[in-house]
Amino acid sequence: MAKIKIKQTGSPIRRPESQKKILVGLGLNKMHKVVELEDTPEVRGAIAKIPHLVEVVD
Structure with a gap:
C-alpha cells in the first residue's frame, strides 16, 4: 500500500480535545514533526478533519 507523509504545522493549544x-x-505531538503512514481512507479522513493543523508532504 502507498505511504503518505504528514507534517504538523499547527499547535494543538486552545483547540478542541477531539482535534x-x-x-x-x-x-x-510536536510542531514540524513528520510521520509516514499508510494511505488509507481512515488517515485521509483524519487529515480532512484538521487541515489547519497538518499538511501532506510530498
Whole structure:
C-alpha cells in the first residue's frame, strides 16, 4: 500500500480535545514533526478533519 507523509504545522493549544486526539492518533505531538503512514481512507479522513493543523508532504 502507498505511504503518505504528514507534517504538523499547527499547535494543538486552545483547540478542541477531539482535534488533539486526532493529532495523537496520527502520531503527531510536536510542531514540524513528520510521520509516514499508510494511505488509507481512515488517515485521509483524519487529515480532512484538521487541515489547519497538518499538511501532506510530498
